[in-house]
Amino acid sequence: MPYCPKCDMEFVEGIKVCSDCGGPLVESKEVAKAIKKKEQEEQLAALAQEMEPFSGEESETGRSGDDPSQKEVSQAAEPVYAYVDKGQRYEDMSSSASAFFLVGGVLAIGTVLCLLGVFRLPMAGFQKYMFEGVLAVLAIGCFIVAVSSKKRASELKVEADDEERQTREIIDWFLKNYSAKELDEQLLMEDPDLSGEELSLKRFELIQDFLITGRDIPDQSYADSLCETLYAKLYDQE
16 A cells, blocks of 8 residues: 555555655555665665774874875865064064173173172172072073074074065066956956955965966965065055
8 A cells, every 4th residue: 555654654545645744655664664774774874984984994094194185184284374574583583682682781790799799698608609600600691692692683684685685576576477457357257256355365365376386485474475465565555
């Protein structure tokens, strides 16, 4: 007899649609059970396939690093840090050197004044000599760090000047070869419905692609910094 698997009802011969739910009827209750059993088996098989990457064999593959998809996920998860230009690093290093020179000078003056007896310490004997020795060591340490920082700052100054020239050259090259109108025409040709934030994101990505392919910039954070500068020059006047 015709049977509705949804409503669990049997009907007389000739009826093909359930009068309650409006769904199609199957040939018999046994056929309905067979169909339901098959669906359950397919669901279990699909669930087992989804759980397969978490099996012991797949876990060993993931740990060994042989799974290319795992490598891609790992690479994609690597953070890209905000770029700090070498000019800013030079300023920071110079400030650090000056600070250590200042602290070292104060400690050295304090040591001399203690040795001369200008500052009378509430201690005597070994403790006094120990305190003065610690002050002297700290002063010398600060001067060593200050000299090292000053040397590194001098190196960064040269690198900062080179980077500034390179940045100016890349920006001039890009603005000479590409314009905001040309970039938008290319993007809208590929997808005429782009607008708002999506268009802004696509602009940034296109600038990034041209920079990386045209100038071979290996530092991703430096490329992002250049993209932000170029985007501002091209579109902030809109």
